[in-house]
Amino acid sequence: MALAERPFTPFKSLPEHKRVCGPVFAGSADLGGADADFIVDGLLIDCKATTRPYSLNRSAVQQLAGYLLLDYDDAYRMDRVGLYLSRHGALITWTVPDFLNCLGATLPLPALRHQLKDHLHRSGRRR
Numbered sequence: 001m002a003l004a005e006r007p008f009t010p011f012k013s014l015p016e017h018k019r020v021c022g023p024v025f026a027g028s029a030d031l032g033g034a035d036a037d038f039i040v041d042g043l044l045i046d047c048k049a050t051t052r053p054y055s056l057n058r059s060a061v062q063q064l065a066g067y068l069l070l071d072y073d074d075a076y077r078m079d080r081v082g083l084y085l086s087r088h089g090a091l092i093t094w095t096v097p098d099f100l101n102c103l104g105a106t107l108p109l110p111a112l113r114h115q116l117k118d119h120l121h122r123s124g125r126r127r
Helices: 002-012 058-070 096-102 109-122
Strands: 019-021 038-040 043-048 080-085 090-095
Touching (some): 002 090, 058 080
Antiparallel strands (some): 019 038, 080 090
């Protein structure tokens, strides 16, 4: 708990509607009920309890991207994404444009969301 104090203190004063635990997205059902850990003031946070933060695998980043894209209707107005490394008390964040750029995305967020939705619905992944 002490490790979380510093990175999460700024969020404590936010109004309740800006602190969402376990957000469910418009597209969550398309992947069997996927939900994220937290969204605070437009920041999507996925918590990881790894003992080796320098070796976060690709799936951790892809999971974060997936949550971002599943918000088809932009209900949560996410403008930043981040990973909270709970064993180290570290919160690593990116703006959405920087995050998508690092992943090599060439389309804007709404277009990426639309493509994912179409793909999941066409491929029968929707449940």
